[in-house]
Amino acid sequence: MGNQLFQQARESVAYASSVAGGAVQGDKHEAIMKAKNALSSAFVNSTDAERAQLREFQQTIESI
Template sequence: MANRLFQQARQYVEMAKDASGNGNQQELISKAKNAVSSAYANSTFAEQQQLQELQSEIDRLK
């Protein structure tokens, strides 16, 4: 998948997960949410399904 926005969304979600307990986790969660939202409109159906899963991961971090 060559979609740059999709790749960024995945990276931000991973960074937010890795930052659990860290003081900047909320900032990373916010960036991850924005990245997922931005990527969704420009993604294929398969990518959209994966983005929904990433959004679920973000929701569990809150």
């Protein structure tokens, strides 16, 4: 079925990127905070491969 927390983190990062880029209306700060929380939660129960992707997602958030 997949790692649900990983999926949520990926979606949260995509949403925050969309808000920051102006493609979607929303609170940029709130979107970033939700993405950071989702990344933190997902990291604990992830495989090594998922962790590598989560680090990339984290870099995306940090660059916003």
